[in-house]
Amino acid sequence: MEFNEKEINKLMKRLSKKRPVFDSEDDFKFSLAWLIKEKYKKYKDNVEIRLEKKMDNNKDASSSEAGDKKKKKSKD
Numbered sequence: 001m002e003f004n005e006k007e008i009n010k011l012m013k014r015l016s017k018k019r020p021v022f023d024s025e026d027d028f029k030f031s032l033a034w035l036i037k038e039k040y041k042k043y044k045d046n047v048e049i050r051l052e053k054k055m056d057n058n059k060d061a062s063s064s065e066a067g068d069k070k071k072k073k074s075k076d
Contacts, residue, residue: 003036003040011032011035011036011039012032014035015031015032015035019031026051026053029051030051033049033051036049037049
């Protein structure tokens, strides 16, 4: 089985039917990763998935500058 854009689109469509709304970006990433892992498990492929987690002391790793500002205000 080949993992490509077409396969991702199929998985995204399947995931959107199962869960149209997610609590957070991390929730979405975890759900998609789990779906990929489960799908490849059926084919006995060894799949290792790593999810990134932004560290508070690494502002360059931020995916959302607005989110960082909001988080900083809530800490004050």
